[in-house]
Amino acid sequence: MKNNLILALLTATLSATAVFAVAAISAVENATNLSVTNAHIRAMPPGQSKTAGFLAVTNNGTKICQLTSAKSTFSDRLEFHEHQHDQGMMKMRPVARVVVPPGETVVFAPGGLHLMLFNLTEAPQAGDITQIQLFTDQCGSVSFDAKVRSLVKKSMSMDGMHH
Numbered sequence: 001m002k003n004n005l006i007l008a009l010l011t012a013t014l015s016a017t018a019v020f021a022v023a024a025i026s027a028v029e030n031a032t033n034l035s036v037t038n039a040h041i042r043a044m045p046p047g048q049s050k051t052a053g054f055l056a057v058t059n060n061g062t063k064i065c066q067l068t069s070a071k072s073t074f075s076d077r078l079e080f081h082e083h084q085h086d087q088g089m090m091k092m093r094p095v096a097r098v099v100v101p102p103g104e105t106v107v108f109a110p111g112g113l114h115l116m117l118f119n120l121t122e123a124p125q126a127g128d129i130t131q132i133q134l135f136t137d138q139c140g141s142v143s144f145d146a147k148v149r150s151l152v153k154k155s156m157s158m159d160g161m162h163h
């Protein structure tokens with residue numbers, strides 16, 4: 001009788017361990033589907049409440065991943081934006097979802113797709129680091145550090161409203 005009880009307890013413990021192990025593996029798989037490189041944020045002069053972020057995101061999985069939202073320690077409101085030519089003017093427009101096909105890399109770069117960080121409490125200074133998290137529809141989320149860099153070029157200095 002006593003042996004049976006011990007056996008039952010042992011079995012229960014083993015099953016619980018197995019469930020935890022499976023959960024841990026699927027979490028790791030989700031986290032590694034997407035990898036992010038070259039993440040950086042544009043440094044801004046004091047008084048600016050928004051800035052832009054750039055990165056390259058690669059889908060290492062086999063499913064289509066759609067980036068649906070983002071979070072940052074610098075900002076409580078992030079949007080995906082893209083630039084568009086409109087009657088000779090470059091305009092930005094928000095993009096609800098960014099599709100990252102399996103095996104491909106989507107690049108967020110100046111003049112194209114970018115992250116917009118709104119409601120900054122302090123202007124980001126070169127050397128600062130913010131943690132960003134990207135959320136997807138079916139590929140989990142990915143967290144990474146983005147370093148603040150000064151992206152000002154002399155030829156671009158009259159173009160300060162664009163990013």
Ligand SMILES: [Cu+2]
Nearest residue numbers: 081092114116
């Ligand atoms: Cu923008």
